[in-house]
Amino acid sequence: MRRLHRLVPLFLGLVAATASAQMRIDVSGVGATQLPIAIAGFEGRAPQDVAAVVRSDLARSGAFRVIDTQQTVSDTAPVDFASLRSRGAETFVAGSVARLADGRYDVRYRLHDAVKQQPISGESLVAPEADLRLAGHRIADAIIEKLTGEKGIFSTRIAFVSKQGNRYRLNVADWDGENVQSPLVSPEPIISPSWSPDGGRLAYVSFEQKKPVVYVHTLATGQRTAVANFRGSNSAPAWSPDGRTLAVALTLNGLSQIYLINAADGANARRLTTSNAIDTEPVFAPDGKTLYFTSDRGGSPQIYRIPVSGGDATRVTFGSSYNVSPRVSPDGQRLAFLTRRDGRFLVGLKDLAGGNESVLTDGGAEESPSFAPNGRWIMYATQSGGRDTLMAISVDGRVRQRLTSTLGDIREPAWGPFSN
Amino acid sequence: MKRHTLATLAAVATALSLGACSSAVKLDDPAPVDDRNAAAGAAGAGGANGSARPVPGSDRPVAQVDLQPSKDPLNDPASPLAKRSVYFDFDSFSIRDDFRPVVDAHARYLVGNKTRRVVVQGNTDERGSREYNLALGQKRSEAVRRALTSLGVADTQIEAVSLGEEKPRATGTDEASFAENRRADIVYQ
Numbered sequence: 001m002r003r004l005h006r007l008v009p010l011f012l013g014l015v016a017a018t019a020s021a022q023m024r025i026d027v028s029g030v031g032a033t034q035l036p037i038a039i040a041g042f043e044g045r046a047p048q049d050v051a052a053v054v055r056s057d058l059a060r061s062g063a064f065r066v067i068d069t070q071q072t073v074s075d076t077a078p079v080d081f082a083s084l085r086s087r088g089a090e091t092f093v094a095g096s097v098a099r100l101a102d103g104r105y106d107v108r109y110r111l112h113d114a115v116k117q118q119p120i121s122g123e124s125l126v127a128p129e130a131d132l133r134l135a136g137h138r139i140a141d142a143i144i145e146k147l148t149g150e151k152g153i154f155s156t157r158i159a160f161v162s163k164q165g166n167r168y169r170l171n172v173a174d175w176d177g178e179n180v181q182s183p184l185v186s187p188e189p190i191i192s193p194s195w196s197p198d199g200g201r202l203a204y205v206s207f208e209q210k211k212p213v214v215y216v217h218t219l220a221t222g223q224r225t226a227v228a229n230f231r232g233s234n235s236a237p238a239w240s241p242d243g244r245t246l247a248v249a250l251t252l253n254g255l256s257q258i259y260l261i262n263a264a265d266g267a268n269a270r271r272l273t274t275s276n277a278i279d280t281e282p283v284f285a286p287d288g289k290t291l292y293f294t295s296d297r298g299g300s301p302q303i304y305r306i307p308v309s310g311g312d313a314t315r316v317t318f319g320s321s322y323n324v325s326p327r328v329s330p331d332g333q334r335l336a337f338l339t340r341r342d343g344r345f346l347v348g349l350k351d352l353a354g355g356n357e358s359v360l361t362d363g364g365a366e367e368s369p370s371f372a373p374n375g376r377w378i379m380y381a382t383q384s385g386g387r388d389t390l391m392a393i394s395v396d397g398r399v400r401q402r403l404t405s406t407l408g409d410i411r412e413p414a415w416g417p418f419s420n
Numbered sequence: 421m422k423r424h425t426l427a428t429l430a431a432v433a434t435a436l437s438l439g440a441c442s443s444a445v446k447l448d449d450p451a452p453v454d455d456r457n458a459a460a461g462a463a464g465a466g467g468a469n470g471s472a473r474p475v476p477g478s479d480r481p482v483a484q485v486d487l488q489p490s491k492d493p494l495n496d497p498a499s500p501l502a503k504r505s506v507y508f509d510f511d512s513f514s515i516r517d518d519f520r521p522v523v524d525a526h527a528r529y530l531v532g533n534k535t536r537r538v539v540v541q542g543n544t545d546e547r548g549s550r551e552y553n554l555a556l557g558q559k560r561s562e563a564v565r566r567a568l569t570s571l572g573v574a575d576t577q578i579e580a581v582s583l584g585e586e587k588p589r590a591t592g593t594d595e596a597s598f599a600e601n602r603r604a605d606i607v608y609q
Contacts, residue, residue: 232580294551
């Protein structure tokens, strides 16, 4: 990617950094264009500073230069546009938080055009105390969508695995690493978490039975089903876009081959690939008709595609002797993957229509790329200071966010879908 | 390099175990018990008066039941079966000549003991994709499984699985650690 060369001088230092009990995010770089937006404190008392969540989200996106007005302005108050313009703001957000009789909170905001001096949009959200952060994320989503046309990912969640000593945790957190919860804690490894399209379930591989077995785990209830526990190894679960089918790698005939099973109960296993080599890491294209996967059938591990209805596989990657871990962008236009160049493992990006392959990262110990649901970010695992950490990079390579954690080594990120 | 170290350690371990075995043989020898009984009798006979009589209650024989240690060669540290790991060269999935005797020994044992089952666990070093490494580990365990099968072991006695890079025996990031983790282990169930 040509822009990569320009990345280094763009490391202007920290745009935003926050620390929480368990996770820390450091952001570097800025977007190609930054919209100057002023965000006032929201009027009213609440246990969570909602305006701070909005500021933090928009700053981390790299698409905004956030100006803190250092004052509280209600959504209904008159706006001092002259003062905002003198500070370079082109847009302005004011808001309020009010506690309702039932204990919930009414969060309101208004987005103004400071140049035209008129309101653009506004909303009222009712949230229980526990969801005040989520209300802030929703407001940030609405603002970025209104101003850039890009659907925000601030209210999405991520899954990842942490390892501390001999204890493994499957974790779910807000996109910014806050609000970490652990649906599974195990003395044995957990890998390859994969979100169901509705965001309600995670499929993953657990070694709790001293071998890899694929489970589907319902987050709200903790109910777990071993959907692929065949003789040999069971791994690499990937959801079909309709949430009904899982593609998995099974070893029923020796080496890993790709099978389709029912996501609900693991029934109706049918073999999709037939090779005398390794076929693994399946992933569905968004249209549900094509499956990308890793195979070493040609001598080196490369990414191939095959119709979900069966047929011949076609090789997709060429630029290295090691191209694995395919992930298709939500619009189906691009492929992120792990590529080895000069002994270093990096995240590659391929334009599926144009065929260009580029390298997006420069860490060297990358693994497990995962697209944000709006396709603008890729999260991946890497190493820093001898520990496993997570990074998110904008697909234009300009903005990076590093997530470190007090949970120990963190790895295997999976970015969840948009939620309603 | 690493393997040489291991081989040396194995030799030391074997020597130590053999030492333990020879002392175990002494414990099984019934002779000292007989000697003690005889000595007790002699002491009575050499007493002050010649009219020795049996000490009341002295007729209390104790019969010994000797539970021999298991003859299962699987538990014999000197047996080739004590070796349970098969190492692989970098980017290779064929069994090296120096590990043929290990595979042969386990094949003979499993053919002779049809009720025994093994899980063959394949492992890899940590570089690259976890899922692809899981598949590579399977390729190693599958190589061992096929070798055992070709030597007559029943399919039902073996399950080949992979632990990929997830359960490294060596945790370093040097070549010696990577070599230690390019391995399949034969685990008896």
